[in-house]
Amino acid sequence: MIHYHVSFDNPLTFYLQVQMTFEVAADATKPLELQLPAWRPGRYELQNFAQKLQRVVVEDAASGEALPVRKITKDRWRLDGAAGRMVRVRYNFYAHQMDAGGSWLDESQLYLNPVQALMYVEGRQDETCQLLLDIPEGWQIACGLPQRGPNTLEAQSFDHLADSPLIASPTLQYRNYEVEGLPFYIWIQGECPVDWARLVQDFRAFSEEQLQLFGSFPAQDYHFLNQILPYPHYHGVEHLNSTVITLGPAELLMTEGLYKELLGVSCHELFHAWNIKSIRPAEMQPYDYSRENYFRTCFVAEGLTTYYGEYLLARAGVRTAEQYFQELNTVLRKHYDDYGRYHLSVADASMDLWLDGYKPGVPDRKVSVYHKGALAALLLDLTLRQLSGHQRSLDNVLRQLWTEFGQTGKGYTEEDYQRAVNEVAGRDMQAYFDKFIYGTAPLEEPLNRVLGFVGCRLLTEENVSAAEGTYGFRAVVSNERTEVTNILPDAPAALALTVDDEIVAVNGRRVSQNLQVLLSDGADQHELTVFRQNRLLTVSLTADPGHRFWQKYTVTKLTTATPEQQASFKQWLKQDFQPV
Known part of the structure; x- marks a missing residue:
């Protein structure tokens, strides 16, 4: 010992x-x-x-x-x-x-x-x-x-x-509940208001939904260790029979904004008890703590978990469909904000976590295994449901992985995951993997198609910001300086501006919290005065009238969904369609 x-x-x-x-x-x-x-x-x-x-x-x-x-x-x-x-x-x-x-x-x-x-x-x-x-x-x-x-x-x-x-x-608080005889403990460290009845009810609901999905649990108990902090914070880490969640500010814990974050991260981390802690990549059986443990399937470990972490809250009745769509739309926004989606596959991004996966990195280089991984999981889940008339789904893939790998302690490979998907689909799904996992094909059209199966669609909205929508750049005001932070590579701004430029004037008018107003005068061309490396320059921005940038994608219900689509929606989310 x-x-x-x-x-x-x-x-x-x-x-x-x-x-x-x-x-x-x-x-x-x-x-x-x-x-x-x-x-x-x-x-x-x-x-x-x-x-x-x-x-x-x-x-x-x-x-x-x-x-x-x-x-x-x-x-x-x-x-x-x-x-x-x-x-x-x-x-x-x-x-x-x-x-x-x-x-x-x-x-x-x-x-x-x-x-x-x-x-x-x-x-x-x-x-x-x-x-x-x-x-x-x-x-x-x-x-x-x-x-x-x-x-x-x-x-x-x-x-x-x-x-x-x-x-x-000496100040820990806790409550416990059981699901199918399995004890769960919610621990809270921190000075905060707690509605324990609501908390336990909601936690029990999503815990039941997850246990029903997998059929059994990898441990004898489970502990939610919550550090509720007096300042804004958000973080969670998974473990086999516990998770640590750091969240704040404490006085806002039971307000709608922070409480939904607590539910989301808690459901996400509990799902990890199966997906990554038990259903573990072969490259991590066992962990080698002394060096990098490269693996290409983080789109499974984190992508599927990001999808299910929010989706199961809706399936469990803890959140409404509209609340779920709000979270899904946040994932869409983060994915489409990043032009790295054109340059790196989500499988290669799994490897590159060890390189710079948790830092912003250089512009337009990488894609998120969390955000694209979640959207690819949504696409796969709805595709499997459509192919089988809801007889099979991504749930079946996870149950197969749990039985074959999680319960046996055997690590799975990329090929094992693809095989499980093919078997559940009842057909070869190589095109899905080639396009969306190992390739950089756009997700918009296929997502819109499968969302239609459940009475929804992918709505495209124009960006009303002149800087973003017309010229394709973003700027922030910091210490009274308006500085360029992002530029899309195919936008008009890419021909005139560079990141870190300080914009001081538009058409001779001083910029001071009014950049969008000055660019929204209806003109297709603007002269910008900027400081670049402490040198004063004047550059010209010319709009491309046929091209808009940083469009907004959101999931919304169809206004004319058929009874079949509405029934399909209920089978997916376990909620009535509720037409808009």
Whole structure:
């Protein structure tokens, strides 16, 4: 067994004291290697957690004798001469990152993601791990791990430990509910108003819908760990039998705007308990925490989950169809705002998460696995429903993946996913994959076609902004400066402006919070005075009367939907059509 001990002397410093103790066999001949994870599952980029460590010491636990240790990479240490010894590793960990994948220490709580802070012994990841928390009397622990004693948690392996965040605090609140005998816990840390009756009712509804979809659950219980913060924030991270959600501002938790965010992220993260934590790509069986784990199927892991995270709330009756369409339209807007959709497939974007997937990146380079992945999932779901008259859907694909891979612990490949889709469709779906997963074909026409099957359509609206709709650029006002932030590559603005230009005048009129007004005078040409690299220039913008830019796409119901379309809508969303 590997023993971990976490304590803190002064929470005002944010430093935790971490100890790791383990016994080394007397006949061990090879040096031991200690590894701190370089990334965490759920965020596919190297985060180099070793930058949070201070003063690593390795010693004989019995005598206190220092043992010879050498750092061999940024987050790996080699230990010689440890045979027959009880080894203790000590270091300080800086817990000052308040998001759903971070760790935090202050006077009110200890919040720990073990994957950030705890090392493992190479080759011994499958050993049982025990974590002792040295916390003040009266503090409660919220965690998916079982407790084996006072403040003592036990994990089946390092992977189990790394996948089990915890909150320890004297002010934790919680409620629990059951679905088909499975216990769910909603934990809240933070000063906020909570309508527990409404919260439990809505959480139970979407939990029931997900369990009905898959038929069984990958764990014995589930914990929603909520950090409700006094400032605006939004983040969630999935784990096998828990999730951490950071959300704020706290006083607005039960208002419509923030509450819908809580429901959306909670439903999304619970879905991940099946899709990615259990139905896992072959490249991540098991996780290698020391390096990138490249995989091309994040459009399955995140795209399908983004689609179902909102869709199931409507199916469960937690949200109306109109509320669901609002969220779907947000995904459409984000997808069509990004011209990277013409340049990178969603499969290649899965690989590029490790490159720059969580940063804005250079203009028009990449596409989002979340947004395009969700729209491709919507297209596939409605296509399967149309082919089978609602006898089969994307639900069937997920159930097949759960049975074949999730319940067996076998990782799936790209080919496995395609095979499952083909089998559910009852035909070869290669064209779908070639166009929308491995290619960059536009989604508008096929989406509009399948939406018609459920009495809806993809509505195209012109952009009324002169800068965006007529000239194809965006600008923001920052510190009283109007600066260009985005330019579409095929727009008139691309011939005259560049990103970071400061626009100071239009046709000789000073720009001051009035750029749109000055460009909306009906003329097809405007002279812009700009500062570019501190040089004053005048450039000419000429409109293309036959071409509009940054059009708006929204899903809406047909005003003349047939009874068949209305019935199809109900089979998809489990709600009456309610004509507009």
